Amino acid sequence: MKRTVLIPTDFTIESLNLLKYAAQSAESESINLVLAHGLHLSDSIFDLLFFSRTETVEKLLNEDFEAAGKILRNKYASRINSFRIEIFSGFTQSAFQNFLSGNRVTEILLPKTYSFKAVTQRSFDLAPFARASKYPVKEVDWQAIPNAPEKNKLAEVFLI
Amino acid sequence: MKTQTKIALIFFLISLATIVLLGVSVYFFISRYSFTDFYKRLEIRGVVTAKAELDHEEASQAVLQEVRALHLEKLPEEKEYFFRIEPGVTFGKAAEELDLPLSFFNSVVETGSGTHQAGDIFFAGIRHTGKDGNYVVIVSAANHFGTQLMTYLRNILIAGIITASAFALFVSFVFSRQVFTPVRKITDRVKEISSQNLHMRLEQSKVNDEIGGLAVTFNNVLDRLETAFETQNNFISNASHELSTPLTTIIGEAEVTLSKTRTQQEYTDSLSTILSEAERLEKITKSLLFLAQTGFAGKAQKFDKVRMDQLLWDVKETIDKINSKNKVHINTSLMPESPEQLKIKGNEQLLHLALTNLVSNACKYSNNQPVTVSIGTFDDKVIVVIKDTGVGIPEAELKFIYDPFFRASNVTEYEGYGIGLPLTRNIVRLHEGEIQVSSQLNKGTTVQVSFPLGHYTLS
Structure with missing residues (x-):
């Protein structure tokens, strides 16, 4: 069975370090990548009625992040079998467990020192859930990107 | 004619046509209904009168008299005429007497009923089959009520049409004025902008409508124009400065060297300075040329x-x-x-x-x-x-x-x-x-x- 790696993301280019690490560690096999973002859904009845996963993800994405992700995927084209972005909106550990098994995740990557930025007010960190899950969790450390002129621009991808 | 007036007039004419059409059709249908109704009433009277006057049945006689007295109130100028239908006899005399056309009698004999109008008086005729032969029964009366109603209706409609079109005229002018206010504002503002005050911009409304789009487009054009203007100004001053610096050096060097006789070494030095400055000048002009060429994209480059x-x-x-x-x-x-x-x-x-x-x-x-x-x-x-x-x-x-x-x-x-x-x-x-x-x-x-x-x- 192919490995499926869950990577929490905050849609910043710096957080793509995890993706790069996953691809590098894949070596000769090809892996599935699931980028996950924790987001509590709105309580409004209308938002729930017209909820669309694709639209929600599109709203969170920014152009530079998308482009950076594509550059990385081009770089590791033969190692990345599939790549998708998922939203986790549960509250409980068992919901997260369900989310993992639903996405056929085999392992999780977490950053060691980098702390996720909240993209929206409803975003939350997946790390506590991940640590409490029974899946193998690997922590990755990287050197923080200095405050370069290209911070949060596409060119930042070459610094990670 | 201004577009504003044109739009107002078109709007007004459309409203006027609609109102007039409505008025005319209301008048036409009501009057038709009122006539038909009156003829029906006359026919009923004809039937009842014929039964009462011609049939002489003892039993029904009293009842018919009572119905006539109680329910069929006498109409203004109501008159009844009976003519016996006899084969081979035409109604020429009767028609002359009542001043009615012969075709009216013929249609009653053939189809069983007929109507005719002479001025205010309405005639309705029916064919009555009695015990002692067939009759043509004609009832005539003046439709004062109907005529009054129609006059009243006509007056109301004419007054209504006049008031409504006056209102439509007013509204159409106000409306077209309202529509063109932003356009007029933009025109006034653009008139103010000249090459002296290119920094001025149009007001952009928050609503994303067509007029707002126009203003945004105008502003974008102004942005580009302003940049182009500035670039042009900067280019000329910078270019002349860049080109004049080496030229000044060359001229100065040459003048100083020529002011008195120099040694061989001094001439060589001075010439090499001139040469390097001239080379710099050439470099600048060459790159300028290149810039102009690539900027124009006139020459097709091989891709x-x-x-x-x-x-x-x-x-x-x-x-x-x-x-x-x-x-x-x-x-x-x-x-x-x-x-x-x-x-x-x-x-x-x-x-x-x-x-x-x-x-x-x-x-x-x-x-x-x-x-x-x-x-x-x-x-x-x-x-x-x-x-x-x-x-x-x-x-x-x-x-x-x-x-x-x-x-x-x-x-x-x-x-x-x-x-x-x-x-x-x-x-x-x-x-x-x-x-x-x-x-x-x-x-x-x-x-x-x-x-x-x-x-x-x-x-």
């Missing part, structure tokens, strides 16, 4: 397959030749696996020139500190990022960097003419690419250039 990574190595080689102290590092860590994603359609000489310009700038303004040149692809684009840790560009001056001869305020100690970047941008534009410069003062500059992929496949 061919260019491999971006190869081009970067070539650029590095060129830089190594010009400046041996450079520390250009080509970062291929994110280079795509497939070489197909590195080939673009372009002119190699021009692209080489553009990238050499960028990389040598990076080396120059960072005093030969390390410069990283990275390459990657996404979607249909190849992106090259050139990053240095040099002096940077002041934020306020970032928007002028593409102006020919513009030089940032913090680079006076470095040699240059300010032609490189505009030239590079022209070349990038020629290749339908994009160039983005981000910079932080004293921390460095990152230039990101992207070109569309050429879609060359391996063969």
